[in-house]
Amino acid sequence: MQAAGPGSGAAWEPMNVDLDSPPEVLRGDLPRGGYRIALFDFDGTLSLIRRNWPAIMIPMMVDELARLESGESREALAATVEEFVMRLNGKQTIYQMMQLADEVSRRGGVPAEPLEYKRRYHDLLWVQIEDRVAGLKSGRLDPEEHVVPGSHAFLQRLTDAGLTLYLASGTDLNYVRDEVAALRLEPFFGERIFGALDDYKQFSKAQVIGRIGEKLRELGAPPEALVSFGDGYVEIEETKRAGGTAIGVASEEETRRGVNAWKRDRLVGAGADVITGDYRRSDDLAKLLGIA
Ligand SMILES: [Mg+2]
Numbered sequence: 001m002q003a004a005g006p007g008s009g010a011a012w013e014p015m016n017v018d019l020d021s022p023p024e025v026l027r028g029d030l031p032r033g034g035y036r037i038a039l040f041d042f043d044g045t046l047s048l049i050r051r052n053w054p055a056i057m058i059p060m061m062v063d064e065l066a067r068l069e070s071g072e073s074r075e076a077l078a079a080t081v082e083e084f085v086m087r088l089n090g091k092q093t094i095y096q097m098m099q100l101a102d103e104v105s106r107r108g109g110v111p112a113e114p115l116e117y118k119r120r121y122h123d124l125l126w127v128q129i130e131d132r133v134a135g136l137k138s139g140r141l142d143p144e145e146h147v148v149p150g151s152h153a154f155l156q157r158l159t160d161a162g163l164t165l166y167l168a169s170g171t172d173l174n175y176v177r178d179e180v181a182a183l184r185l186e187p188f189f190g191e192r193i194f195g196a197l198d199d200y201k202q203f204s205k206a207q208v209i210g211r212i213g214e215k216l217r218e219l220g221a222p223p224e225a226l227v228s229f230g231d232g233y234v235e236i237e238e239t240k241r242a243g244g245t246a247i248g249v250a251s252e253e254e255t256r257r258g259v260n261a262w263k264r265d266r267l268v269g270a271g272a273d274v275i276t277g278d279y280r281r282s283d284d285l286a287k288l289l290g291i292a
């Protein structure tokens with residue numbers, strides 16, 4: 001990928017100065033219209049506040065397993081951890097911690113409670129993101145710089161086109177609400193924000209998608225009237241299961257440019273209908289969805 005040049009992204013520059021590719025359409029019979037509800041995942045799909053979370057979660061888990069001296073190398077443990085952490089990404093964080101507890105048991109250790117692992121993880125992560133959240137709230141940091149590029153304008157476009165927007169995140173609801181507000185995304189979602197609860201069985205993306213299905217029936221709209229956007233397996237698979245269109249957001253969370261190849265391949269494997277790296281090409285996305 002071409003490096004972003006000086007001043008890249010300034011309003012006066014044409015949009016085609018870099019090598020960003022248009023959305024990749026993987027489904028021939030993609031419905032080109034009729035969408036009523038759009039569902040968004042939060043972290044990695046809109047928000048980049050928690051962008052370094054795998055760099056916190058994976059080493060924490062590897063440390064936990066390495067203490068058990070199972071004879072596996074740190075590299076081998078890291079590969080095991082990365083596989084399940086990424087496979088479960090999109091579900092509530094507690095599921096990743098439940099898997100860690102299983103991995104500890106499997107190696108003859110006595111695991112802590114998954115909720116305790118989750119608390120430790122969040123404490124470590126919070127050290128990294130606390131300043132970001134505070135800076136966004138105080139106005140010192142620009143919300144546009146801490147979202148997947150083009151998020152605000154694209155959400156506005158969907159809203160203007162008459163779609164109702166929902167947000168569902170595997171992160172705890174109180175944090176999601178706080179970070180949605182810090183990023184000035186609240187007006188787009190209102191009360192339609194869902195996240196993990198202490199009683200983890202009271203929330204899942206499948207449940208939210210089920211409720212959206214009921215809403216669509218009330219509106220006299222078919223299941224195909226749902227389009228969802230996500231950078232994880234879970235939202236893609238659940239959306240497809242419900243009969244909706246799934247847009248895989250293969251965001252590059254650090255550079256904020258282009259498509260992340262690793263995410264793209266996984267999202268394609270999960271059944272995504274379209275892949276995009278971000279929302280800067282909102283004309284192309286809007287045309288694909290028939291809302292141009
Ligand atoms: Mg995500």
